[in-house]
Amino acid sequence: MSTTSTPTRARLTFGQIVNMNIGFFGIQYSFGLQQGNMSPIYRYLGADEASLPLLWLAGPMTGLLVQPIIGAMSDKTLSPRGRRTPYFLVGALLCSVALLAMPFSSALWMAAGLLWILDAANNVTMEPYRAFVSDRLDASQHSLGFLTQSAFTGLGQTLSYLTPSILVVLGMNRDGVNGRGIPYITMGAFLIGAIFSISSILWTVRTTPELPLSSEEVARIRAMPRGFGAALNEVAEAIRDMPSTMKQLAVMKLFQWYAMFCYWQYIVLSLAVTLFDTRDATSAGFREAGLVNGQIGGFYNFVAFVGAFAMVPFTKRFGPKVMHAFCLTLAGLAMLSIPMITSRTLLFVPMIGVGLAWASIMGNPYVMLAGSIPAQRVGVYMGIFNMFIVIPMMIQIFTLPLYYDSLLGGNPANVIRLAGGLLLCAAVSVLFVKTVSREAMASAVLAPVGGH
Numbered sequence: 530m531s532t533t534s535t536p537t538r539a540r541l542t543f544g545q546i547v548n549m550n551i552g553f554f555g556i557q558y559s560f561g562l563q564q565g566n567m568s569p570i571y572r573y574l575g576a577d578e579a580s581l582p583l584l585w586l587a588g589p590m591t592g593l594l595v596q597p598i599i600g601a602m603s604d605k606t607l608s609p610r611g612r613r614t615p616y617f618l619v620g621a622l623l624c625s626v627a628l629l630a631m632p633f634s635s636a637l638w639m640a641a642g643l644l645w646i647l648d649a650a651n652n653v654t655m656e657p658y659r660a661f662v663s664d665r666l667d668a669s670q671h672s673l674g675f676l677t678q679s680a681f682t683g684l685g686q687t688l689s690y691l692t693p694s695i696l697v698v699l700g701m702n703r704d705g706v707n708g709r710g711i712p713y714i715t716m717g718a719f720l721i722g723a724i725f726s727i728s729s730i731l732w733t734v735r736t737t738p739e740l741p742l743s744s745e746e747v748a749r750i751r752a753m754p755r756g757f758g759a760a761l762n763e764v765a766e767a768i769r770d771m772p773s774t775m776k777q778l779a780v781m782k783l784f785q786w787y788a789m790f791c792y793w794q795y796i797v798l799s800l801a802v803t804l805f806d807t808r809d810a811t812s813a814g815f816r817e818a819g820l821v822n823g824q825i826g827g828f829y830n831f832v833a834f835v836g837a838f839a840m841v842p843f844t845k846r847f848g849p850k851v852m853h854a855f856c857l858t859l860a861g862l863a864m865l866s867i868p869m870i871t872s873r874t875l876l877f878v879p880m881i882g883v884g885l886a887w888a889s890i891m892g893n894p895y896v897m898l899a900g901s902i903p904a905q906r907v908g909v910y911m912g913i914f915n916m917f918i919v920i921p922m923m924i925q926i927f928t929l930p931l932y933y934d935s936l937l938g939g940n941p942a943n944v945i946r947l948a949g950g951l952l953l954c955a956a957v958s959v960l961f962v963k964t965v966s967r968e969a970m971a972s973a974v975l976a977p978v979g980g981h
Contacts (some may be wrong), residue, residue, distance in 0.1 A: 540667055547891050548736040549665060550678045552617060554685040555722075555729030556654055558649065559624055561689030563588070563800075564793040565826050566715055567644060569819045572798075572810035573710040574637040578941065579933045581794050582926040587645040589919035589926065595652040600912025601763040603657040605753050611739030611794070613657040619728035620654030628723035632716035635709060654730070656912040656947060663899050665740060665909045671899045672844050672892075676837045679892035683833030683884070685725075690826035692718040693755035693819070703820065712816060767909045774901035775910070777962040778894055779917045784955035785890065786856065786921040786950040791929070792864060792883075797822045798941035800876075803868055822874055825880050832884025837892055840885075849893035850962055856893075858958035860886030864949030886952070899962050 532559050536662045537853070546920045599616060627647035634640035659678075666674040693714040705713045742750070753759070785796050797818050804821065805814030846850050863879030863886075870876050895914075902910040929944070937943040 540670060543673075545737065546670070546674055547664070548679050549733060550681045551619075551736075552654075552730040553658060553678050553681040555621065555726040556624075556651055556658070557682040557685030558689045558722050558725045558729075559628060559651055560686075561686030561826070561830065562628070562719060563644070563647070564686070565690050565797075565823055566718070566819070567640075568794050569797055569810070569815075570631075570634070570640055570711060570715070571637065571920070572815075573706075574634065574640055576637055578798060578808070578939070579930050582790075582929045584641050585644075585790070585794060586923070586926050587641065588648045589922035591645060591649040591919035592652050592915050592919035592924070596680055597656075597764045597909060597912035597916060598761065600656040600915075601661060601761075601767075603660060604763070604907070604909055605746065605750050605759075607742075607750055610734075612742075613661040614739060615735055616657040617654050617661075617730050617734060620650045620652070621727045623650035624654070625723040625726045625848065626650075628726060632711055632719040634711070652915075654914040656915055658732045659895065659908045659911045661739065663911070665737070666913050668899075671883065672849070672896050673841055675895045675899070676841050676844065677894040678895075679888050679890075680834050680837035682891045683830045683835070683837060683888060685830075686887075687827045687830035687834060689718065689722060690823045691831060692721055693823050694827070697820070704816060706804070710811065711866045712819075715811050715819075723950040763909055767913055771910075771913070772901040774962060774964055774973050775898060775914065778897060778914075779958075781853075781959040781962065782894070782917040783921045783924075784951045784958060787925045788861075788864070788951035788955065789890070790922045790925045791944045791948040791951070795941040795944040796826075796867075799868060799945045802940070802942055803871060804873065819842055821876070824873075825876050826898070829879055829884035829887060833888035833891070836885045837888040840888060840892070844893060844896065846962070849896040850959055850964060853889045853893040853897075854959045856882075856886040856889035857952050857959065859883075861952035861956060864945055864952060867945050867949075872895055897962060901964065 567583055567585065572578075576584055603612050603616055603712060606615065608615055610618075624647060627643050627650060631643045631647065632639065634643060659675075662674045662678060663671065693712070696714045696717050701714050701717065703712070703714065707713065708714070797815075798808070800821055801815045801818035805812075805818055807814040807818075809815060840852060859882030863882035866879050867876065870879070898910070898914055899907075933939060933944070937947065
């Protein structure tokens with residue numbers, strides 16, 4: 530790594546920004562596989578409906594523990610590959626291994642354990658990747674960079690949701706299952722995901738090197754304390770000095786991510802009831818509900834892919850806050866309507882709103898955040914920002930089983946209605962967020978915070 534050149538953030542071409550974000554395709558293909566298939570896999574292996582949230586604990590717990598610490602460590606990493614790249618590579622490799630093993634789970638505990646490994650690996654990659662985009666782009670291109678990342682989220686998850694249906698079209702038996710009841714088309718999707726996970730990261734690493742650090746920046750990093758304890762202290766300091774914009778976004782994200790976790794966990798179960806009048810995980814109707822979810826999930830992620838690019842001029846004109854509130858409102862109304870629809874075809878209509886919201890969720894909050902945090906702490910703050918995703922998820926995991934039967938009548942369709950109402954609450958709360966540009970923040974700070 531050069532220590533003499535000053536890092537410059539020249540404006541990148543659209544093609545360069547695409548190359549930078551291709552690695553996100555593989556990460557999000559993996560997340561899409563989890564969202565669309567983990568609840569059915571758990572049901573195939575014998576889990577009951579009310580306990581499903583507890584079996585999803587791996588994602589938020591590993592995100593809470595891993596991402597802030599990895600973000601802080603990546604801020605201080607010096608290697609020939611850069612600060613962020615080593616984490617991309619290690620995370621992607623572990624993710625591929627877990628994806629290969631997941632569909633061969635022989636028991637509920639094995640599937641749950643592999644999900645812990647898979648989520649930890651994805652989290653090792655995720656926040657350094659978001660910090661990499663912020664590092665690499667000039668502030669004027671943050672909207673395009675993060676919304677392009679959002680677009681690859683849509684593309685990766687579109688293909689992950691559609692892969693089982695594509696395998697059926699290519700000739701695989703939709704009802705073929707292994708000895709544990711897991712469909713062969715699900716197994717094929719996970720194997721494909723393992724290939725995408727590592728290959729897409731390698732593409733980004735090869736085409737988009739990190740910017741070299743200046744000699745002053747290298748000297749500053751070398752003078753900083755290292756190790757796990759130092760990373761924990763850095764996280765604690767950053768939380769203490771958290772910008773007000775970030776605190777306000779936390780309220781919105783509480784509603785937003787509680788809702789999305791409800792949707793992912795129960796949408797297949799809800800469709801099985803409303804479309805096929807079944808709750809039997811061994812029935813053909815339940816497996817068909819999984820395929821239907823793959824098709825509508827693929828559609829809403831394709832809407833997110835297209836919508837993320839289409840959203841760029843509107844975000845520049847109206848601001849990320851207004852655009853996010855608008856998209857969340859559409860998704861809230863969409864989820865309230867889903868349990869009332871008994872036609873497969875009509876289900877695609879509300880998915881337009883869900884897709885636009887998903888594009889906004891993966892882009893606009895980061896646009897609001899990027900301008901409010903100091904450049905020297907991008908990694909750790911991106912990691913802490915993820916805590917505002919995983920804490921609502923953990924609250925959902927431990928609270929939903931308490932009232933699933935008593936308040937929601939043990940009906941998975943009511944969980945989807947709950948998600949819709951919470952998204953409307955998120956839309957209102959984001960309007961109260963006060964954003965600030967990084968330039969304005971820098972001019973207001975007379976001395977570096979926390980020794981940076």
